[in-house]
Each structure stands twice: as structure tokens, then as C-alpha cells.
Amino acid sequence: MSRPSALAALAVLLPALLAIVPAQAAVPPPPPPPLNAQSYILVDLNTGKVLAEKNPNEKMPMASLTKLMAVYIAFSALKSGQISLDTPVLISNAAWRTGGSRMFLNPGTKVTVLNLLKGIVVDSGNDATVALAQKIGGTRAGFVTLMNDYARRLGLHSTHYEDVDGLPVPDHYTTARDLATLAVDLIRDFPQYRFIFKIKKFTWDHITQRNRVSLLWTDPYVKGMKTGYTKAAGYCMLIYADRKGMGLISVVLKTPSWDARVNDSQALITYGYNFFKNERVATAGTVLSKPRVYESAAGYAPVGPAHSVLLTVTRGHHALQTHIVWNHWPLVAPLAAGADVGTLLVTNGAGQRVDSVPLVTLAPVPEGGLFTRLSDAVRLWFRHA
Numbered sequence: 391m392s393r394p395s396a397l398a399a400l401a402v403l404l405p406a407l408l409a410i411v412p413a414q415a416a417v418p419p420p421p422p423p424p425l426n427a428q429s430y431i432l433v434d435l436n437t438g439k440v441l442a443e444k445n446p447n448e449k450m451p452m453a454s455l456t457k458l459m460a461v462y463i464a465f466s467a468l469k470s471g472q473i474s475l476d477t478p479v480l481i482s483n484a485a486w487r488t489g490g491s492r493m494f495l496n497p498g499t500k501v502t503v504l505n506l507l508k509g510i511v512v513d514s515g516n517d518a519t520v521a522l523a524q525k526i527g528g529t530r531a532g533f534v535t536l537m538n539d540y541a542r543r544l545g546l547h548s549t550h551y552e553d554v555d556g557l558p559v560p561d562h563y564t565t566a567r568d569l570a571t572l573a574v575d576l577i578r579d580f581p582q583y584r585f586i587f588k589i590k591k592f593t594w595d596h597i598t599q600r601n602r603v604s605l606l607w608t609d610p611y612v613k614g615m616k617t618g619y620t621k622a623a624g625y626c627m628l629i630y631a632d633r634k635g636m637g638l639i640s641v642v643l644k645t646p647s648w649d650a651r652v653n654d655s656q657a658l659i660t661y662g663y664n665f666f667k668n669e670r671v672a673t674a675g676t677v678l679s680k681p682r683v684y685e686s687a688a689g690y691a692p693v694g695p696a697h698s699v700l701l702t703v704t705r706g707h708h709a710l711q712t713h714i715v716w717n718h719w720p721l722v723a724p725l726a727a728g729a730d731v732g733t734l735l736v737t738n739g740a741g742q743r744v745d746s747v748p749l750v751t752l753a754p755v756p757e758g759g760l761f762t763r764l765s766d767a768v769r770l771w772f773r774h775a
Contacts, residue, residue, distance in 0.1 A: 449565055453626055616628050730748050
């Protein structure tokens, strides 16, 4: 006797409703505040949802935000073991001669990778960036090739590097969206090095410089990242903030002044936390249902989401519901652990699909004995007779 499948369609009409939030009238968030930036974006780090944007795909000069890619490559070299934080780096004349903002390195001296990273992040030192680029890439040009290779690998399709430090050169550009993507990768891929971005000041050779991310002193949720300025790029700032586990990335490009980039960044972060929050809909490995499994020894199967679901919702105005839809009904043994048996649909108050996650068995469900299989086979026959 073939196993029943005729009720698979009917299962859609008989979902197991698991309402996780009382239904409310969905109210959209207000528009973001007016900003000075020519281009900006605000992204929820945890979900990737864009909370606010203006011209996010416009190609623009990036000034010292260029150094974020240099830092990403350095972190990758640390992770692979190519270098360590204690690795000494010989400072070349080329690094020493680099103009613009500086760590004030001396040629012929040796400086550890950790101190160079501090000089790049805190001081925005072009000399430190060139020194580290030569150590990892062999030459400055070789490191630029690495930067563009990494840009392609990370999906930064509107970014191109011509130099390592961000001083004005033709054909050197990025977008607010690409910078946000790079920042997310920096934070997710290298959590062990996040502390470097939070350093407020750094002293080298008796010269103390303050981190140009001034929000580190005024906003307890800001964890740093990077600023930049050239005449062509204007005043730029990329911020990483975290409040009770909700991470935000804000990027503002081409603002008219130092204060404007600070105010724009603060306004975006405040907007994000005032009007949005993360809602955990499902947690991987959690039992959501124990459906009947025919012809099995246990009689039931623990079923849960294949992966966790975290969504960005408007603060105080969301109405999410979850519904289980089985792929085949009824379920019949044997079922292996991890068998895809259904889908958890997430809908809003209007019944529109917001997200979904496969439902899998969290333990194997072996066949029962001969008597169990025969008696359940009869029951199944009567269900569909």
C-alpha cells in the first residue's frame, strides 16, 4: 500500500498556529531625519535590513574609509597565521614619507602589527597603513591588488581601490552600501579584534592622538569604526553601535563639516534605536511541535527550525504570527534526524509573508515493531478510505 500523500495540500489549510505576538495595527516608522550627507545608509547588523538610506549606490571618493579594507586584510592575515599582533614591521622610507594624517613613524625602526593597527584606526595614520601594506602585500601596489581581490570576494561590486590610504587619486571609489557591507564583515568575521576600534586615544613616540570617532566619548552605544576627509570626499564617517545586542552600522558620505558628519551619524543611530528593534521569531534546535508519526516506535517526533530567525521590526507596532505547514501529512516513519518535514511561515498582521524557515526533525524517528507498523497502516488506510 502506497503511503498517503493526498492530504499534503489539505495540510496548508490546517496549520498549527503559534501566535508569538498579540495582533496590533501595523504602523510604519516615521521617515529618517533630514541630514547633510550626500549619501548615507543605516543597516541592522544582525538582520541586514536597511533602516534608512539616501543615494546608497552612488559611487563616491572614500578618503580614509579606505583603511577599513586595509584593516580587514590585516585581520585576515592574523587569522591565517601569516602575521601575529607581535610581528615586528620594519618602517620603510616610503612609509615615513607618506603625507596626510600620520602616526609619526621613524624610518628604520620596527613597530609591531598591533601598534600599526592602532595607528591606522585611532590616528588614521597613512604611514602606518603603508608600512602594514608593504609587510602583507610585499609592495604597496601588491597590497592594492589584494584590496581589489577582497572587494570582489566580499561582494563590494561598486568599489575600486587605487591606493591604500585614501589620499585623492583617480578611479578610487566606493558606495555607502559597500562600506556598510565591509563593516558588517569586519565585525562578524573578526570579533576578537573589535577592541581596536574602541580605543579612544593612542600614544606613540610621546605623541598622543585622539580617535577621530568623537562619538566614542558622547554615546555609550558607539563602538567606533572610522572617519575620513579629503576635499573631494568631504567629511565622512562610518559608525558601529551596539545596544543590548542590536548592532547598527551607519555610513555618512560627503558632509560639509566635521560637526555635520558627527550630527548626521548620531541622528541615524538615534533614529535606528528609537524606532526599530530585533524580534527573535525562532531559535535553532528548539522544539516547536511534536507531531504524530505513524509506524514509529516513539509515536511522535520533536520538530524545530533548521536555523534561527531574527527580524527587524518597528518598535511597538509589529504584529507577527507563525504558522506551521507540513510538507507531507501525516508523517510516517522512518525519519532521519534533520529530515525536512515542513516550513515555519512568519506573517505580519495583514497576513503577508515576512520570512520562513524549514522545519526539521531534531532526533531520528525509527520504525516501530511489526505490530505497530501493521496497526498504523490500518489506521492510515481508514483515514484515506
